[in-house]
Amino acid sequence: MMKPVYLTLLVLVPFISYVSSTTTSLVLNNANNVVAGQSATYNCSSDGNGVNPTIQWSIRTTDGTVVRSNAQLSSTVVSGASVDDGAIKSSVTFTVQSSYLTNHRLWCSAVDAGQSSATMQIYTAISATTTTTASLGGTCSSSTTCSTANAGCVSNVCRCNTNYYDTNGDNNSGGSCSLQVGLGGTCTAGIDASCYTNNARCSSTSPYTCVCSSGYVQSGSSCVADSAFLGESCVSPTRTCLYN
Known part of the structure; x- marks a missing residue:
């Protein structure tokens, strides 16, 4: 008598792994x-x-x-x-x-x-951006450019760049930016900012030139105090000696 034969059937079920996104x-x-x-x-x-x-x-x-x-x-x-x-x-x-x-x-x-x-x-x-401009002394921002040459936006106001001055004065709109001059150079009457030397001003009479302000004397290309304390140089230029 034949013995029964048992077959084992292995069914493979594929496992599908997937990722989703939304x-x-x-x-x-x-x-x-x-x-x-x-x-x-x-x-x-x-x-x-x-x-x-x-x-x-x-x-x-x-x-x-x-x-x-x-x-x-x-x-x-x-x-x-x-x-x-x-x-x-x-x-x-x-x-x-x-x-x-x-x-x-x-x-x-x-x-x-x-x-x-x-x-x-x-x-x-796709549209072109529009950029507005502002004159010297005018209000500016990141989307506004200063139309005056040698000027930039400083604290939301168009100001002259370093070594330049506003020919119309910083507190007035308009004007232009001109290069500052040193001692002895021709300056703009009434605008001390036209002189780049510290403690200098534009002379009050013609010919208008950059001179040292009151309380200062010229020492080469600089303006130094016209008085000196003990131990400080008082010659070239001559300065008044102060005693404590």
């Missing part, structure tokens, strides 16, 4: 400076959960035609790459063509892990 928001920050022929940098930040999405960039016309694809743009991940939490920030920099400033948009797309197409997209119009 992007819940995208924020696209405009560039601070958008001028034809110059580089502009935009930032796009995602938020969500799970594995970080892939951020892709593109430039398209308003009718959807792709002008520059993600592969044609230079982008970098600037933060969030070290932790998979759905939050990542990407930056793209490109040279602004004059044609981009009309009917063109910059798109930022987030492609979640396991997806072949964008999960979420956002765009902004």
Whole structure:
């Protein structure tokens, strides 16, 4: 009599491991400076959960035609790459063509892990930034430039740069920035700031030149006190000796 043969059937069930991610928001920050022929940098930040999405960039016309694809743009991940939490920030920099400033948009797309197409997209119009100007003595800011040559924005006011003075006075709007002069140089009447030497002023009578202020005497190219204490030099120039 034959013995029964028992077969053991091993059924293999594949274990599929996968990761998921979900992007819940995208924020696209405009560039601070958008001028034809110059580089502009935009930032796009995602938020969500799970594995970080892939951020892709593109430039398209308003009718959807792709002008520059993600592969044609230079982008970098600037933060969030070290932790998979759905939050990542990407930056793209490109040279602004004059044609981009009309009917063109910059798109930022987030492609979640396991997806072949964008999960979420956002765009902004590529528009030239406008920069306002301010005259000397006028109010300025990071978005306002000082129109006067040799001037800059100091404490939100357009002031002359170092070694230059305001020909109209610091407390008045307008004027220009002229180079300061040393002792003996021709200065602007009534504006002591036209002299760069410490403790010097513009003479009160014509010809207007830079001279040492009251209480000071000239010593070479400097102005020193016209009096000296015991132990201090009192010759070349001659100075009054003071006794304690």
